[in-house]
Amino acid sequence: MNTETKLLNKNTKPTSMRILVYNFLSAQKAALSLSEIEQNFEHADRITIYRTLKTFEEKGIVHSIQENNTTRYKLCDDECSDEMHSDWHMHFYCRICKQTTCREDIPINIPTLGLLLEEVQMIGKGICENCLQTLQ
Template sequence: MEVQEIEKILENKNIPITPMRQLVLSEFLKTNHSISLAELEEILETADRSTIYRTLKTFEKKGLIHSIQENNTTQYLFCHDHCDEDNHHDYHLHFFCTECKNTVCLENINFQNVDFPKDYLIKELKFVANGVCKTCLLTMQ
């Protein structure tokens, strides 16, 4: 992806542009599955762990990525749901493949119309399914 497109995405989310933020966003745009802090550290070998972590937290706060806990590790996924600083709209299924260990968003399976009792304030929902993804399933046949 071109630098101008990455800068536009950051500007649209009111995130100040820095070289590290450009690099991290570029990695999210290259993949269709989750990325952990440790994976980003491996990819961005010369980057400082705390700088990557602060970048992830900024992205999450601004609605550019969302996080999900799996196997005691925080995984981050790019938000395609028009999330913003005030609201994350990631009420969709997250699918964890037990073979390749990747998590993907299955946005076509959403839970936006779940009726909760009126006397409950829901601040966050996490929906995760475990199984075998279509790529791994093909290799098993």
């Protein structure tokens, strides 16, 4: 499925900037901050990129990860929607390479206890597999 179709399926108008940002994020393994994304779009306006990310977040296209005082963005799975993000996994920050990755291999299993639990954020910090190999 092409990017335009993916955006349309999420009720999002496929503008040029939205297509560029979506394609850029889809090529990334780690979650990125607004500043990191902006560095890859020299001639784009910071506000336009920010609005694109906020629209994507509202439509279930990206999820945001709060890390210290920084927000990082990562594409969601196809199951996410504007009503419910299925972001039930750990996010891992490597203190050496400074990357934050989604660790879907480490799911979060929390009983709801009769509550409507809408969001849980779990961030692990340490050394990722790649950096750990280089240290050995």
